[in-house]
Amino acid sequence: MDVNNLKQSHKLLVEYKYEPAKLERGYTNKTLYINVGENRIESKDVPDSMKEKFIGGKGYGLKYLWDATSPETKWNDPENEIVIAGGPLCGITQYPGAGKSLVVTISPMTNIPIDSNVGGYFGPYLKFSGWDALEIQGKSQKDVIIYIDGNNGVIKVEEAPLEAIDGHVISEQLTEMYADSEEDKKNISVISAGTAADHANIGLLNFSFYDMRRKVARLKQAGRGGIGRVFRDKKIKAIVIKFKGTKGDLNKPANQSLINKAGIKLHKQIHDYDDVQCRMRQIGTANIIEVMDEYDLLPTHNYQYGGHPDTHKISSNVFVEKYITQGMPDGCWYGCSLSCAKAADHFELKTGPYKGHKVTIDGPEYENAAGLGSNCGIFDPEMILEGNFYCDTYGVDTISFGTICAFAMECYERGIIDKEVTGGLDLRFGNAEAQMELLHQMSRGEGFGALIGLGVRQLKEIFVKEHGADADFLNDIGMEQKGLEVSEYLPKESLAQQGGYGLTNKGPQHDEAWLIFMDMVNNQIPTFEDKAEALHYFPMFRTWFGLMGLCKLPWNDTTPPDNHLTDEPAKMPEHVQHYVNIYNGVTGMNIDKNQLILQSERVYNFQRIFNIRRGKGLRQHDAMPYRSMGPVTIEEYESRQERYDNQLRELLDYDPEGKTTEEKIKVMREYRVSQYEQLTDAVYKRRGWTPNGVPTAEHLRKIGMDLPELIDVIEKHI
Amino acid sequence: MIKVNSKDFEWEEGLTVQVLLDKKKYTFPKIFVTINGKHIDKEDFDTTLINDGDDVKVVHLLAGG
Amino acid sequence: MKILVKKDDLCIGCGVCEEVCSTAYFKENNIEKSCIQVEKGEAKKINVCNQCGACIDICPVMVINRSTNGVVRISKKECVGCFMCVGFCPESAMRQHDDYIEPFKCIACGLCAKECPTGAIAVEDIEIETKEKL
Numbered sequence: 001m002d003v004n005n006l007k008q009s010h011k012l013l014v015e016y017k018y019e020p021a022k023l024e025r026g027y028t029n030k031t032l033y034i035n036v037g038e039n040r041i042e043s044k045d046v047p048d049s050m051k052e053k054f055i056g057g058k059g060y061g062l063k064y065l066w067d068a069t070s071p072e073t074k075w076n077d078p079e080n081e082i083v084i085a086g087g088p089l090c091g092i093t094q095y096p097g098a099g100k101s102l103v104v105t106i107s108p109m110t111n112i113p114i115d116s117n118v119g120g121y122f123g124p125y126l127k128f129s130g131w132d133a134l135e136i137q138g139k140s141q142k143d144v145i146i147y148i149d150g151n152n153g154v155i156k157v158e159e160a161p162l163e164a165i166d167g168h169v170i171s172e173q174l175t176e177m178y179a180d181s182e183e184d185k186k187n188i189s190v191i192s193a194g195t196a197a198d199h200a201n202i203g204l205l206n207f208s209f210y211d212m213r214r215k216v217a218r219l220k221q222a223g224r225g226g227i228g229r230v231f232r233d234k235k236i237k238a239i240v241i242k243f244k245g246t247k248g249d250l251n252k253p254a255n256q257s258l259i260n261k262a263g264i265k266l267h268k269q270i271h272d273y274d275d276v277q278c279r280m281r282q283i284g285t286a287n288i289i290e291v292m293d294e295y296d297l298l299p300t301h302n303y304q305y306g307g308h309p310d311t312h313k314i315s316s317n318v319f320v321e322k323y324i325t326q327g328m329p330d331g332c333w334y335g336c337s338l339s340c341a342k343a344a345d346h347f348e349l350k351t352g353p354y355k356g357h358k359v360t361i362d363g364p365e366y367e368n369a370a371g372l373g374s375n376c377g378i379f380d381p382e383m384i385l386e387g388n389f390y391c392d393t394y395g396v397d398t399i400s401f402g403t404i405c406a407f408a409m410e411c412y413e414r415g416i417i418d419k420e421v422t423g424g425l426d427l428r429f430g431n432a433e434a435q436m437e438l439l440h441q442m443s444r445g446e447g448f449g450a451l452i453g454l455g456v457r458q459l460k461e462i463f464v465k466e467h468g469a470d471a472d473f474l475n476d477i478g479m480e481q482k483g484l485e486v487s488e489y490l491p492k493e494s495l496a497q498q499g500g501y502g503l504t505n506k507g508p509q510h511d512e513a514w515l516i517f518m519d520m521v522n523n524q525i526p527t528f529e530d531k532a533e534a535l536h537y538f539p540m541f542r543t544w545f546g547l548m549g550l551c552k553l554p555w556n557d558t559t560p561p562d563n564h565l566t567d568e569p570a571k572m573p574e575h576v577q578h579y580v581n582i583y584n585g586v587t588g589m590n591i592d593k594n595q596l597i598l599q600s601e602r603v604y605n606f607q608r609i610f611n612i613r614r615g616k617g618l619r620q621h622d623a624m625p626y627r628s629m630g631p632v633t634i635e636e637y638e639s640r641q642e643r644y645d646n647q648l649r650e651l652l653d654y655d656p657e658g659k660t661t662e663e664k665i666k667v668m669r670e671y672r673v674s675q676y677e678q679l680t681d682a683v684y685k686r687r688g689w690t691p692n693g694v695p696t697a698e699h700l701r702k703i704g705m706d707l708p709e710l711i712d713v714i715e716k717h718i
Numbered sequence: 719m720i721k722v723n724s725k726d727f728e729w730e731e732g733l734t735v736q737v738l739l740d741k742k743k744y745t746f747p748k749i750f751v752t753i754n755g756k757h758i759d760k761e762d763f764d765t766t767l768i769n770d771g772d773d774v775k776v777v778h779l780l781a782g783g
Numbered sequence: 784m785k786i787l788v789k790k791d792d793l794c795i796g797c798g799v800c801e802e803v804c805s806t807a808y809f810k811e812n813n814i815e816k817s818c819i820q821v822e823k824g825e826a827k828k829i830n831v832c833n834q835c836g837a838c839i840d841i842c843p844v845m846v847i848n849r850s851t852n853g854v855v856r857i858s859k860k861e862c863v864g865c866f867m868c869v870g871f872c873p874e875s876a877m878r879q880h881d882d883y884i885e886p887f888k889c890i891a892c893g894l895c896a897k898e899c900p901t902g903a904i905a906v907e908d909i910e911i912e913t914k915e916k917l
Contacts, residue, residue: 517779521776522776563779
């Protein structure tokens with residue numbers, strides 16, 4: 001690849017030299033501020049008070065975003081920021097899953113902060129280069145690349161007119177351009193978006209890591225909430241970081257031994273048991289495709305159903321046997337022995353601008369297979385891989401895209417929209433070619449594909465306003481909340497998971513809580529109070545990964561052999577202790593598992609109040625579309641009639657005999673909606689919030705988060 | 719009648735743990751089983767008989783997607 | 784290829800091999816810093832790398848390699864200290880000590896074999912096929 005030509009066309013806009021700050025106990029205590037509108041680069045000191053309350057990662061991101069924006073700031077205003085931060089544990093190499101970056105911005109989908117957790121080498125290299133966080137503000141006039149040389153302490157913003165925009169191309173170009181040699185490529189990480197992110201609000205960011213064995217820049221995604229759209233709106237083509245000299249102790253931990261012990265113990269456990277547990281090293285998250293189908297949880301035909309007779313065609317083994325290579329060190333950061341990343345090598349593309357190219361595709365993750373596949377009625381593994389590839393390189397969130405597509409397909413099948421609206425596309429469930437065409441259109445900002453890129457919320461408005469659709473029905477079947485599309489699990493039969501999706505800060509993403517088995521299958525949390533406790537503990541516990549720069553998969557996708565003998569198997573007590581140990585090991589603090597939750601609670605409540613400051617974050621915004629709670633249509637009810645009839649008898653003492661399906665749906669709906677309301681009451685109470693979902697001053701005092709700017713916001717609502 | 723995860727389930731002669739798992743379509747690999755509070759090893763699923771009236775717990779260990 | 788072969792039944796657990804190894808490589812008589820380690824107790828079990836090379840494929844930065852004489856070696860300068868090779872070693876013979884941020888292992892140098900009073904360990908040059916049978 002000849003990149004000289006590209007490089008020679010760069011025009012330096014600003015250069016900044018610095019002495020990289022020394023890392024000490026997981027922190028540099030410096031953050032980097034870059035304004036691409038004003039070509040201004042600054043270093044900021046992190047005050048102790050910020051470190052204490054916000055810890056790192058998304059805590060830092062939210063804090064900076066709060067300070068940088070006003071309640072009225074829109075996603076595409078220059079003052080909106082993209083903040084990227086690891087966290088105190090980011091960059092350790094002994095414990096699996098410790099290379100994550102947390103990315104925060106005001107989302108074009110939800111108009112509130114979004115946070116996304118992404119792998120790749122950028123987060124660790126940013127810290128090793130001297131920065132606990134990177135804040136990007138302003139809007140450039142022309143396409144630029146930001147380059148950070150962490151060894152020599154040089155930062156440049158350059159106009160870059162010729163590089164590609166699509167993620168897989170620009171990542172290769174810039175890895176080639178900035179590495180001194182093949183050997184040196186592992187020291188480069190690139191953040192990019194893709195051509196669809198120029199148009200679609202569901203645009204994402206790709207974070208690269210160089211795969212030394214496959215000799216290709218691999219991509220991990222900060223997928224949710226349209227961060228890529230904001231990135232491209234700022235006219236940033238890429239951010240490149242280079243850091244040479246990674247060692248196992250660059251975080252300068254207080255007690256390396258604690259980290260080594262926890263890490264090696266987990267490596268051994270994964271070595272001994274992964275093959276019979278989750279097979280993360282064989283197929284990664286895709287191991288649950290067929291599991292979800294068997295438990296009636298795999299979203300099918302826009303979440304109407306939880307399984308499909310054709311699921312076997314896209315089961316994990318199909319990918320393992322025919323397309324995927326894995327098992328080598330496929331971690332997205334050093335030391336991740338869980339190694340869930342995987343790749344389809346030399347995959348020949350059948351459609352679009354790269355037709356005929358042989359590419360390396362990362363994935364499919366479970367969410368890709370369910371979103372692009374079953375939810376759209378598509379059971380063709382090659383089309384799922386193709387869709388996965390194009391979503392990544394165009395910079396499109398596969399989860400949102402899958403859910404939007406599924407929604408549009410249902411609208412098409414029900415005659416709510418027709419070929420005139422879709423531009424001639426026959427948008428039936430199962431039409432993979434049509435789905436791919438939508439994606440290609442989105443990358444060009446054309447046709448119905450461009451509308452798809454706006455998301456379900458805006459599509460509903462358009463269908464109602466311009467095509468006379470029934471607003472109530474679309475609100476029932478459009479699987480979005482707060483403007484964000486629901487991720488790929490069917491929560492109808494698990495009230496706790498309805499809360500796990502609905503009672504969240506950023507919108508219905510399962511990273512706060514996944515309680516379906518505990519609730520629906522194990523029946524471990526039968527009462528509202530039990531569910532509320534779970535919807536307090538798990539979101540708080542899982543928030544902590546985002547403060548640290550950690551991945552959550554090594555917490556619960558591998559299990560200690562004696563875990564079932566512990567008091568609370570669902571929490572994985574041994575792993576929780578590992579986390580306490582590695583935190584104490586790095587920082588020299590002495591927290592326990594309860595203080596860990598307290599750290600999260602502070603940031604979680606801050607984020608809630610951030611939403612409230614922006615006019616959201618109240619009870620009305622936590623309501624879920626009924627499709628997520630129960631059967632909307634006659635077909636849905638009748639497909640699981642025995643189950644629903646039994647529930648009417650057992651739970652409501654209602655005799656379904658001789659009743660029409662419509663009558664039964666109505667009764668079922670009243671019941672389920674009231675259950676969700678009661679759950680909401682219980683959860684808010686457990687979290688220390690008012691019945692309207694507002695954190696109380698008393699609760700903020702209790703958790704040490706009664707900051708004046710937060711009290712100011714909540715006082716208006718109490 | 720037996721209890722499976724605190725819910726009623728029809729008992730039958732010769733019901734083993736494995737037969738119960740098959741009937742319930744409990745195919746997830748990370749589960750553990752107790753009968754009246756006593757842990758049953760995976761290797762014994764095929765041979766362990768469930769008696770009428772037993773309290774069976776089949777705990778699926780997955781708290782995250 | 785060179786390999787340190789062992790005969791557990793000849794081992795008397797005297798600790799000479801451990802002393803020789805740790806002293807040679809870490810200037811310290813410390814069993815925890817020895818590449819060869821003997822499980823003490825009734826039946827002596829000699830634990831040492833058999834140069835199988837499973838760690839070569841585990842290393843994320845490809846700094847574990849087989850040298851021309853067949854010995855598996857770690858290039859410590861480029862090692863990122865993840866210790867995955869320690870957790871994944873089928874023989875549990877990849878070593879780690881908290882004083883160092885890189886793992887260490889037997890390179891079949893034979894120093895210990897020279898001092899072993901019973902001939903329980905010896906360096907042999909074997910064919911790879913023979914090795915696979917072992």
